[in-house]
Amino acid sequence: MPIQRRKKPNRSNEYRKIKREQELKGLEVLEKNCQNLPLNSEYESFKELPLSLLTQQGLQQSNYIVMTEIQRKAIPIALRGRDVLGAAKTGSGKTLAFLIPLIESLYRKSWSQLDGLGALVIAPTRELAVQIFEVLRKVGRMHSLSAGLVIGGKNVDVEQERINRMNILICTPGRLLQHMDQTVNFKCDNIQVLVLDEADRILDLGFEKTVNAIIENLPKERQTLMFSATQTKSVKDLARLSLEDPEYVSVIEDSENCTPLSLSQHYLVCELPQKLDILFSFIKSHLQVKVLVFLSSCKQVRFVFETFCKLHPGVPLLHLHGKQKQTKRLEIFNKFSSMKHAYLFATDIAARGLDFPAVDWVVQVDAPENAETYIHRVGRTARYEASGHALLFLLTSEEQGMKAALDKKKVPIDKIKVKSSKTINIQKQLQSLCFKDPEIKYLGQKAFVSYIRSVYLQSDKSIFKVDKLPLEEFAAALGLPGTPKIKFVKKSQSKNITRQIPKEVPEGDTIKILKMNSNALSNFDVQEEKRKEDKPKTKLDKMFNRKNMSVLADHYKKLVDQEVDNIMSEEELITLKRADHELSDELRQPDREPLSRRKLMKANSKKFIIKNAPRGKKLIFDDDGNPHQVYEFQDEKDFRSAGDILSQKKEFLEKEFEVMKKEDITDKIIARDKRQEKKIKKKVKLKEELAEENIKPVVTLSTTLPTNKGFHEDELNKNDERDFEESSNEEYERSSNKRQAAYLSDHDDLNDGEAPINKKRKLLEIEEPETLEDQETLALKLLNHL
């Protein structure tokens, strides 16, 4: 009797099974508790909520114990799976209010890497996305979910490789849409939770179309959470479209004002030329503090930063704006976060969501575009339970309009007076800096133009009045020897100028300029009379118009000749809202003016053609003989600023290794195809030769011999083909495995299963010939055999 073996109990398997059952039971209970969570209870701490142990541990280790008001109200609703539209003051903890439900939702669904992307968080700026990512890393540290940051400014290929492995993505809208369009296998059809942080800003930045396109790519059955400190009509419109029966949670409406109670807010009224004197005096009298200073454009920020650094105020100065490289921006963000006493000059890039710890003051040297931006800017101080101060500089012409806008938004702000006796005048120092350093002068000119333009572009004309600005005095206050040329022309003349929009401008931007001209040019237009300017008037103008002049000529050209270009390149302007963020690179062809006969003849003259013929470009050839532009190669300064040499080298080698790997695969495929082609040719030739000698070829895999009687030639050929297919599929792994062939004489009997050698048959096992040597050996063997 056969002995029946008893199966050994596999302890680890059983243990795992029991554990899994317990986990599932735990998840069921958690789900039930969430669904039955009473919403009107006054929860105080996170412990009172039905959260997973892993989240509880993450919160505890990050010192998040007691909930803030928005967390108390929003988290229970979101845990029940409802959509939430949340509004709460700056610094009140909205980030956790959406991150906790997001993590818990995926956890309760036992989300794993196999399930793919489960949650998306969209933020308006890269810095904010990085910050959210850091909070997620802190509170989600005990979970095994994978999370990635998709924010642009980095290599798309690297992101493309990793993006498909993520469960949670924190991203900026443009880059996310780019991946949706370009990344193979990037799937969003399993998304469970979508978060839009600072939704109003996303829309303000002109990302409405992008967000709509993203939402269209997401499954309808999902939870959507939208948060901001300010809610605009456009957010409510978006909420109506993308949220399903949302719960509106607001802790602003209940309170008397919409800024933190621990924030003291003041404004002062001054004239434009006094602004920098007052700012410098403020810095000199507040050295032991951490201050965020807002200015209206990148050029303003750069000029104030560069000049104030040279004036040595006695406190570290930093600057942050959108024209800096991403790595630099993050470096400054981290540096300012870690510093105790410092001044950061910034554009509105730092206005939203950023959580710099312990900022004492927010000083707004240039007025915000509206009350919402004011609320977000001052929200960088007095965060969570800290206190803070805010100071706003207003021009006399701005006071009434801005005060009314702030009152309407319930912003408690008091007026203070500036003691002129205590103000330090820095005009002479700035003049001397501009005189000594053309770069500073150039920056000053650009700062001047960009400020005037930013005022001109503001949409709220009840606050911003460009015609009230004292231009000459302002230029002098910046230390400039003269007032940069910004001509104000009448509306009719501006029409001509808009037709001369350069080719390179994308269609969206063109529309934007046209719109601006049509609604904002009732009295003035910040354009110069292009036609007149085309002809150099004075010797100086001629000199400046000559190419290859010093840097100043270019600066002059940029300031005077290319005002239109400048307007369009200034993306950082507060009110310059991008009309179209689609990834299309269609360019608009400008309308061209008809040429006169004289001009036409001139254009066709030989001299003109030779003079204007395209010049050859200097190219550098690499090792493979491919040409490159000289400036494709990075200059040393850029190279050094990109990080230390070793890590750059490592990164470079890794990238090149990836490229080599891909190239290797292509080479292998080409080589394989060539080999196969060669083999087929040889086989056909061999078959013909054998047919002449009355021998039939039978090709088998090395170990098997056919046992069926009556293998017809067709079948043999089929077998032959299949063999090739197998070989092609396994080529990479088994390219060294050689197949063997057996050649049988026509009257050999293969039927009876006996060893064919016993029969009167000629069996010869040889290796498939691959090289010339193999072929010679095969020919010899065949000759011997015959």
Ligand SMILES: Nc1ncnc2c1ncn2[C@@H]1O[C@H](COP(=O)(O)OP(=O)(O)OP(=O)(O)O)[C@@H](O)[C@H]1O
């Ligand atoms: N429950 C909590 N306990 C302790 N600190 C908290 C809690 N919730 C949030 N914070 C802290 O409060 C600060 C502000 O939080 P957060 O950045 O989420 O605010 P916010 O409402 O998103 O602000 P903003 O509107 O400016 O984006 C952060 O430093 C955060 O660590």
